[in-house]
Amino acid sequence: MKHVISVSLGSKSGDFSREIVLDGQALRLEREGTDGDINKAIERIHELDGHVDAIGLGGIDIYLYVGGEQFIIGDGLRISKAATITPVLDGSGLKDTLERRVISKLADRGLIAKGTRVLMVSAMDRFGMAEAFVELGCDCVFGDLIFDIGLDYPLKTLKEIHEIAVKYRSRLLTAPFNLLYPTGSAQDTQDADPKYAKYYDNADIIAGDGHLILRHLPSRAEGKGIVTNTTRPKSIARFTDSGVAWIVTTTPDLDGVSAGTNLMEAAFVALSGKSPAQITAGDYDEFLNRVGWSGSFHSLGNG
């Protein structure tokens, strides 16, 4: 049985272990949170190196792909270097292909159309999804400055996101990651800032990172759709309680949890027998065709 572990900077409260059959092969998938402790993540990846088939790196990216350019997250790269034998994947390769598919599938189902109002809480880490919404003619607000930096300034175009990413390149490389994104117990914090409620209120669909969506989710979000991943039963319960109509997780449902893309990309790499450098977008496409992933739809009964 192939064995794949995601080491995450996220809270340990999100840990799980599942045995699944994927693409005809048995796999053991595990997620281990380090509560935001970068040194612990480095130590754990070093321990796992050579003993598992692939390692996912969660709660942080190694690379962002924005407007055709690669941006490096310094802390992510540093952590990934703790392994020299086993490949370490952050999910950015699979994410780009998978999330475009999910949006296209939602359009096929009639849940997204031209003019649908979309709030993407952050787009730099999901540029493929952002492009997919824009290509469909959605009315998008990208909340990178609002939700990541705390400045009440909505970005409206892909060009603006790219411009900001270019200006912020050196910071992505050098800034302590916990300043840029909630890690560890900060992921469980619910400190909804009322000034951000207007962005939720004005959207039909809220998409992007689940922790950022939940952090500022207003108490009422009637009839909204959510597109995200890394959900757990308690996050689904919060969405349900707030009146959300439906949720689509981009990664498949694994008996009540949806994993981070990093774990699923690591699973794919483990099954493929290829090194990450050999894998192309076409390989991801073929794999996704075979396994039939295009998002898991959950009606929350609030529609």
Added chain:
Amino acid sequence: MSVAEDLKDSLESFAQSCNENERLMTMIKDWNRTILIHATDIDHYHTVVTNSGTVTYFPAKQPAVDLTVQSTAEILAQVFYGEVSPNEPYNAGTLRINGPQDDIVRLDFVIAMIWE
């Protein structure tokens, strides 16, 4: 130019550049903070105040400080001229910032937006 003059000039340039950048002024319109800059080697204090998108420089301490940035005059001048990211001296332990974490990120963002 002495390091003291250099620091003063960097802060004046910083404030001026912020106020010439209309988009940045809109971005920070709700970020109203008083930032104290302390050059520890020469024991000089300066203050930058952001209010309704406008950035004002004062060559002295002002009351009700939200954020304090401390380092040598040379490093502070490099930071506010945009020659180095504050993260570099911060990670090296040669620049200290006291205040809410969110404000540290916002200040760094403003510096990146005007100089990068």
